Amino acid sequence: xxKTTVLIAALIVVGAAAASFLVWHASPGPLASTYFLxxxxxxxxxxxxxxxxxxxxxxxxxxxxxxMTSLYEPGSETAMVNAAxxxxxxxxxxEYAALLKAAAAVEAIDQGKTFDMAIAPVSSLWGxxxxxxxxxxxxxxxxxxxxxxxxxxxxxDTTARLRxxxxxxxxxxxxxxxxxDVMEAYLRTVKPQPEQVIxxxxxxxxxxxxxxxxxxxxxxRDPRGQGIIGYVLxxxxxxxxxxxxxxxxxxxxxxxxxxxxxxxGYPATLNQSITVISAIQPMHGAIGDALxxxxxxxxxxxxxxxxxxxxxxxxxxxxxxxxxxxxxALGQVxxxxxxxx
Numbered sequence: 001x002x003k004t005t006v007l008i009a010a011l012i013v014v015g016a017a018a019a020s021f022l023v024w025h026a027s028p029g030p031l032a033s034t035y036f037l038x039x040x041x042x043x044x045x046x047x048x049x050x051x052x053x054x055x056x057x058x059x060x061x062x063x064x065x066x067x068m069t070s071l072y073e074p075g076s077e078t079a080m081v082n083a084a085x086x087x088x089x090x091x092x093x094x095e096y097a098a099l100l101k102a103a104a105a106v107e108a109i110d111q112g113k114t115f116d117m118a119i120a121p122v123s124s125l126w127g128x129x130x131x132x133x134x135x136x137x138x139x140x141x142x143x144x145x146x147x148x149x150x151x152x153x154x155x156x157d158t159t160a161r162l163r164x165x166x167x168x169x170x171x172x173x174x175x176x177x178x179x180x181d182v183m184e185a186y187l188r189t190v191k192p193q194p195e196q197v198i199x200x201x202x203x204x205x206x207x208x209x210x211x212x213x214x215x216x217x218x219x220x221r222d223p224r225g226q227g228i229i230g231y232v233l234x235x236x237x238x239x240x241x242x243x244x245x246x247x248x249x250x251x252x253x254x255x256x257x258x259x260x261x262x263x264x265g266y267p268a269t270l271n272q273s274i275t276v277i278s279a280i281q282p283m284h285g286a287i288g289d290a291l292x293x294x295x296x297x298x299x300x301x302x303x304x305x306x307x308x309x310x311x312x313x314x315x316x317x318x319x320x321x322x323x324x325x326x327x328x329a330l331g332q333v334x335x336x337x338x339x340x341x
Contacts, residue, residue, distance in 0.1 A: 030045040030046060030047045030051070030196070030198075031045070031046050031047075031051035031052060031055060032044070032045045033045075033055040033056070033059065035059050035062075037059075037062060037063055037066050038062075038066050038070075038172075038175060038176060038179075038201075038202065040176070040201070040202030040203075041200075041201075041202060042059065042062055042199070042200070042201050042202070043198075043199070043200045043201075044058050044059065044197070044198070044199050044200075045196075045197070045198045046194050046196070046197045047194060047195045047196045047197075048192070048193070048194040048195035048196070049190060049192050049193060049194035049195075050192075051194065054187070054190060054194055054197070057186065058183045058186070058187075058197075058199060061179065061182045061183050061186060062179045062182075062183070062201065064182075065175060065178055065179040065182060066175070066179075068093070068095065068096055069096075069099070069171040069175040069178070071120065071129070071168075071170050071171070071172065077090075077092050077093065077096045077160075078169060078170070078171055080092075081160045081161070081162060081169060082162070082167075082168045082169060084161070084162070085162035085163075085164065085165050085166070085167050085168065086162065086163065086164055086165025086166075086167075087161075087165070088161070089154065089156070089159035089160065089161040090159060090160055090161065091158060091159055092158065092159060092160050094157070094158075096160075097155065097156070097157055097158065097159075097160070098283070099171065099174065099178050099286060100117075100153065100155050100160060100171075101155065102174070102178075102283045102286050102287055102290075103115075103117050103171065103173070103174045103286070103290055104117070104150070104153065104155065105287070106174075106287060106290040106291060106294060107150040108150075109294060109306070109309070110294070110306075111150065112149055112150025112151075112262055113262055113263040113297075114261070114262065114263070114293065114294040114295075114296075114297035114298055115173065115262065115290050115291075115293045115294045115297070116148065116149065116150045116262035117150070117153065117169045117170065117171065117173070117174075118147075118148050118149065118150060118152040118153060118162070118167055118168065118169050119148050119170070119260050119262050120148075120168040120169060120170035121144050121147070121148055121166065121167070121168055122141060122144050122145060122148050122260055122262075122265045123170065123258070123260050124168075125140055125141065125144055125265075126256065126258075126260070126267065127249075128247065128258045128260075129170075133249040133256070135251060135256070141264075141265035141266070142265070144265065145262075145265045147164040147166045147167050148167065148262070148265075149262075150262075151163075152164060152167040152169075153169060173289060173290055173293050174286045174287075174289050174290045175286075175289075176201045176202050176204040176289060177204050177238065177240055177285040177286040177287070177288055177289025177290070178283075178285060178286035178289070179201060179285070180199060180201060180204060180205075180206040180238055180285035181238075181282065181283055181284070181285035181286055183199055183206055184206055184208060184238075184280060184285065185282070187208050187210075188210075193210050194208075194210075195209065195212070196208070196209045196213060197209075203240075203241045203243075203246070204238070204239070204240045204241070204285070204289055205218070205237075205238070205239035205240075206238060206239075206285065207234065207236055207237050207238075207239065208236055208280075209236055210236075211235070211236055213235065213236065214235045215233055215235075216233065216234045216235065216236070216237065217231050217232075217233060218231055218232050218233070218234055218237075218239055218275075218277070219231045220232070220241075220273075220275055220319050220321075220327075220335070221241070221243070221245075221273070223243050223244065223245045223272035223273045223321050223325075224245070224272065224325065227338070228338055229321065229327055229335075229337065229338055230327065230335050230336050230337040230338050231335075231336055231338075232277070232317065232319060232329065232333040232334060232335055232336070233333070233334075234277055234316065234317075234333065236280050237277050237278060237279060237280065237316060238277075238278040238279075238280065238284055238285040238288050239275060239276070239277050239278075239288075240275070240276045240278070240285075240288040240289045240291070240292045241273060241274065241275045241276075241292060242259060242273065242274045242276075242292035242293050242295070242296040243257075243272060243273035243274070243296075244257035244259065244267075244268070244271075244272055244273070245257075245272070245273070246258075248267075255267075259293055259296055259297065261297045262297070263297070268296055268297045269323060270296070270297065270298065270299055270322065270323055271295070271296050271320060271321065271322050271323060272321040272322065272323060272325065273296075273319075273320075273321045274292050274295040274296045274318065274319070274320055274321075275292070275318065275319040276288045276289075276291050276292045276295065276315060276318055277315070277316045277317045277318070277319075277331075277333060278291075278314050278315055278316060279314045279315075279316055281314045284314045287314070288314075288315070291310065291315065294306065295318060295320070300320075300322065300328075303318070303320065303330065304330065307330045307331060311331060315331065316331055316332050316333065317329060317330060317331035317332050317333030318330040318331060318333075319333065319335055
């Protein structure tokens with residue numbers, strides 16, 4: 001449904017120079033449309049082409065991904081796989097199987113120690129699925145972790161099965177990024193082509209110009225304050241941010257965020273935010289979304305090693321704000337700090 005109040009996005013996209021602003025405003029528009037789904041805000045801004053039809057179709061595509069992946073809708077494929085946990089395999093669509101395989105490939109980077117689709121029962125212990133927040137006992141966490149490992153999921157091209165009847169998967173860590181993949185694939189087929197499209201899906205971005213724009217200016221939100229800490233320049237890209245500042249609760253002055261470290265069962269604490277910038281390639285929206293959690297749960301040393309592995313596989317750059325607030329960038333991006341502008 002439409003939502004009239006636009007929430008502050010995790011990432012802010014603005015023109016890179018006066019010329020960019022002139023291009024943006026030269027055509028009628030931009031036409032901005034705002035919706036609410038997957039428990040977050042979807043904003044689409046389109047310049048050129050049949051902007052109204054494009055925006056509505058992008059919303060419809062995102063809604064289809066939500067119906068397929070939702071943890072809560074009884075008819076979703078995720079709900080059906082979870083309901084059959086410990087039983088026979090469940091038939092799944094080719095699209096859903098492809099998404100599970102992409103997520104499983106990210107899990108395999110470090111054997112599910114930093115990203116795990118099956119972490120949902122542990123997240124529920126902390127109250128992040130119900131918003132009834134609590135700090136579970138260490139024994140509870142250990143017992144639950146026993147059936148939350150990445151090996152729970154058995155997957156073929158047409159079926160999925162969870163081994164343990166208590167196991168559950170949650171695709172919240174990849175679904176918004178995958179929706180951007182689906183949207184980008186559609187945009188490539190549109191005639192006439194739009195000049196520019198910005199999709200902001202709960203802080204996950206699709207920046208699209210059909211390869212014509214090379215100076216998107218991506219502002220990185222300050223995880224502990226207002227505004228941005230700086231910006232990076234990029235061509236068309238998927239941009240995914242994982243942070244501890246949107247969904248969290250506090251107890252005794254300590255922050256507990258919704259991103260659970262699968263190796264410990266506790267909310268991750270090594271970083272405040274991670275921004276992953278990926279080239280426009282199939283499934284890189286979903287993969288970048290998942291990689292944000294991998295980097296978020298990793299130390300600085302591990303991040304450097306991981307980036308070396310991911311470079312050349314579509315990841316263009318990473319912007320890190322660690323637990324102390326130190327800002328850094330890896331790869332083919334330069335972080336221009338706000339104070340230096």
